[in-house]
Amino acid sequence: MTAISLRVNGSARSLELEPEVSLLDALREHLGLTGTKKGCDQGACGACTVLADGERINSCLALAVQYDGREITTVEGLDHPLQEAFVRTDGFQCGYCTPGQLCSAVGMLAEHKEGMPSAVTEDVEESAELTDEEIRERMSGNLCRCGAYNGIVAAIKEVAE
Structure with missing residues (x-):
């Protein structure tokens, strides 16, 4: 298990995850933020797009541990x-x-x-x-x-x- 800290939709969140857990699965399964969708799970559809420090990424292709210490914005955190x-x-x-x-x-x-x-x-x-x-x-x-x-x-x- 690996300990990571994310800032998700403006709130500090700490997680203990296996290193191979995708950012998408961390958001949905570990933080209960189900707005981000799992479509193809291979980066081809964009249903899992979130913002990492304001930059759009496919969260199904990103390992959660890669984003330790970063700001993640999901649809639940949008006010646009x-x-x-x-x-x-x-x-x-x-x-x-x-x-x-x-x-x-x-x-x-x-x-x-x-x-x-x-x-x-x-x-x-x-x-x-x-x-x-x-x-x-x-x-x-x-x-x-x-x-x-x-x-x-x-x-x-x-x-x-």
Whole structure:
């Protein structure tokens, strides 16, 4: 067993875990934060996306021990205008992917604000606007089986403006 300390949604949390426990399982099974979802458990769907020190990560691919001493934000700890925008724009249907979509969108907006390029970015400094194409590229790691992509893009654009 390994002792770790995390700051989760603003609260200090101490855990004793086997070293191979994923951050996702630590959050869900050891801390009872079930908002973060286990989809594919191999980093392909984005349902498990959380923020680690403000940066979006797939928690199913991260070992909890790697994040000892770090700030983790899950959907339970979010207080962001995107949440209301998702409701207004129908950015979810069944809701399973929504926690990961929200955490990813918060991280993505921060990345864009900092000038981080994406695969479709030609010149970040000249184009601060988030186009539909840019948003879709930046959110491409988060899948929605219901197909609520148009609402998700609309919510992100609304908040970005």
